[in-house]
Amino acid sequence: EAQVTQNPRYLITVTGKKLTVTCSQNMNHEYMSWYRQDPGLGLRQIYYSMNVEVTDKGDVPEGYKVSRKEKRNFPLILESPSPNQTSLYFCASSSLLAGGPTDTQYFGPGTRLTVL
Amino acid sequence: SQQGEEDPQALSIQEGENATMNCSYKTSINNLQWYRQNSGRGLVHLILIRSNEREKHSGRLRVTLDTSKKSSSLLITASRAADTASYFCATVNYQSNTGKLIFGQGTTLQVKP
Numbered sequence: 001e002a003q004v005t006q007n008p009r010y011l012i013t014v015t016g017k018k019l020t021v022t023c024s025q026n027m028n029h030e031y032m033s034w035y036r037q038d039p040g041l042g043l044r045q046i047y048y049s050m051n052v053e054v055t056d057k058g059d060v061p062e063g064y065k066v067s068r069k070e071k072r073n074f075p076l077i078l079e080s081p082s083p084n085q086t087s088l089y090f091c092a093s094s095s096l097l098a099g100g101p102t103d104t105q106y107f108g109p110g111t112r113l114t115v116l
Numbered sequence: 117s118q119q120g121e122e123d124p125q126a127l128s129i130q131e132g133e134n135a136t137m138n139c140s141y142k143t144s145i146n147n148l149q150w151y152r153q154n155s156g157r158g159l160v161h162l163i164l165i166r167s168n169e170r171e172k173h174s175g176r177l178r179v180t181l182d183t184s185k186k187s188s189s190l191l192i193t194a195s196r197a198a199d200t201a202s203y204f205c206a207t208v209n210y211q212s213n214t215g216k217l218i219f220g221q222g223t224t225l226q227v228k229p
Contacts, residue, residue, distance in 0.1 A: 058214065
């Protein structure tokens, strides 16, 4: 089954304790991206990746890191989480249209993170 | 900032009725996508319509796109209680090199049994 998986689905942690949220897709997509969803602010892009070893900042990258060592995986790293990073996080993947923007983007089930 | 504006923000109907949601956007687009989100859960892709298409169907869903008015509509026919969810339109800017989806604020649909 074609899917995007995220782990963990729920996480409660404390300020400053490094954490990683994993994302994996089995559709051989070039493009992967992370979004966060907050009430009143909607979905905002954190980071994206056009292919292996190619990553770039989205709209709200502060406090986050990513890596793309393999095509299928795109982990989101919070080196020193703070309470303002409490949010619902989504990973997405897509194939790339020739020389252009992305096609249908498929989302993971979400990770609900609470930073105390 | 969110590009899309969805209308209405909330909609409550009886099972079996049709539900229509509208979306407006601001920039030139390559495609427009509709997603469903059950309360606090994942985003499920419903349908994608490209900028050179005017109408698309998928099961009980009908999507229209008017690029001259920068607007789209999603029609759900013969609604079911299981259709209760938030619905979002999302666009990718035609000139985007980030692939970023710009989401509207969403329409919350309640279908009463």
